[in-house]
Amino acid sequence: METYYKKLTESQITISELMLPSHTNFSGKIHGGYILRLMDQIAFASASKYSGKYCVTASVDKVDFLNPIEVGELVTLKASVNYVGNSSMVVGMRVEAENIQTGAVKHCNSSYFTMVAKNDVGVGVTVPRPIITSLKEARRFHNAIKRIDSKKKHYQIKEEFDHTTPEAFKKLEKFDVKIKF
Template identity: 75%
Template sequence: MNNNYKKLTTSRITISELMLPSHTNFSGKIHGGYILGLMDQIAFASASKYSGKYCVTASVDKVDFLNPIDVGELVTMKASVNYVGNSSMVVGIRVTSENIQTGKIKHCNSSYFTMVAKDENGTTVSVPRPLITSLEEVRRFHKTLKRINFRKRHNQNQENFNYTSSEAYETLKSLNVKVDL
């Protein structure tokens, strides 16, 4: 049993970056892939800071781009470890952008990255157990646990669904999809 505990607050990181024209997509807004790259970096930093280990991205939960980001806005990302397993950590990330001339702040997206701690040989290693010190951390930990359990149930249902059943074909038909195999 691991008796090594660490405060989740040690994982908190905030980064800010001014968005430049080189970060834009074809419509002139900041490219979502660029933002995802920054999110991956802060998830790595947060998980590595908490665990004291090199961490890799195992999965990224749903990412919804809620508001576009414009050139010249200051993007701020806040990350913290919300949940700790044996070797994995779920890092919550909140992305906002600020128009630095008007001060208007927009929530652009939030996401959850599952990070796994590795040793120098690339072998998965245990991480410190979480020491929760606030009601907000309790809330985040439980919400993450619910998401994990929901995803497990969803994946199990997907595995058990027969995609060649008459039910599957009727669903496609009701959506005006033509199947020609």
């Protein structure tokens, strides 16, 4: 079977949406869950566009809400595939909000979604190999590798740590906790 290559630029997606009162939380700001929903949609679109397959969300890396989004602001989400595994892709995205009256733009968050391409019966399928066409894409690919390696180390440490030892309980003391069991 011949290897198929595709430019990462073919995964780029940009969507914009005006934030409405119906998108707010109890404090009057745009609900983080609504933004996460938009992020998941654009991650799906980017990964599916790149792979030509139906894709599902496997994981979401850290999402920091850096700035609140107000009603009436134009939110723009930009996404592209940054890394390609066998059936998985890491989609990087940036969320910005623009005050359409003043033109002021603020960075609201960035995140990375790992998406997996599936066939008709839900089994992971091979995706095209990437063609990297810029230094920015090379940097993003390398950074994705670093995040993947870091996650692997984190899970290894988590598996090795025994939370039942006297040393583990001693560590909890500096957090001013009471243990009653």
